[in-house]
Amino acid sequence: DVKVTQSSRYLVKRTGEKVFLECVQDMDHENMFWYRQDPGLGLRLIYFSYDVKMKEKGDIPEGYSVSREKKERFSLILESASTNQTSMYLCASSQGQGGQPQHFGDGTRLSIL
């Protein structure tokens, strides 16, 4: 089975801090994704990557950046955390050019105070 591991289940940070969320997958998948999940809004794509050192903006990239230095690891960075970035963050991975299905980690619940 595909395993997508997010480094923290819960995280509390302060406004203005630089925050790193880490995600690792063990299935040698080419594609990795970061979403945020908010009540009533479903999942919204922040960034994705289809290869090492490659990244593409999703639907809501503002205030975020990503890093993919190794195939198995995809990091989401909040450059200067704000309270409106309090959310559940989900990482996913998939293989192949079609990019589906995506397999998700269990999420990081991030609170910005």
Place this chain on the structure above:
Amino acid sequence: GESVGLHLPTLSVQEGDNSIINCAYSNSASDYFIWYKQESGKGPQFIIDIRSNMDKRQGQRVTVLLNKTVKHLSLQIAATQPGDSAVYFCAERHSWGKLQFGAGTQVVVTP
């Protein structure tokens, strides 16, 4: 704009009955659809998918139906069990790799 939506935010089903979760989509260019199940405290779990050149696909206790004429997708769960209680999301793909998700339907299984 294009959207993926669900008709009912909450679905209450008696244990043993069949469940039907509906989803409407509006992007006729979408070529792939997928259903996920999300239990409390966990990430979405892949259930079943279907490509636009099919109208039905079956898995273990689940069936996905695609009606392209009316842009409608449904997930049928046979003999619903307490473990089926979760939020179910449909999603469509209309550009490479990117899925657009609906807001989700909460399924509650009652004894």
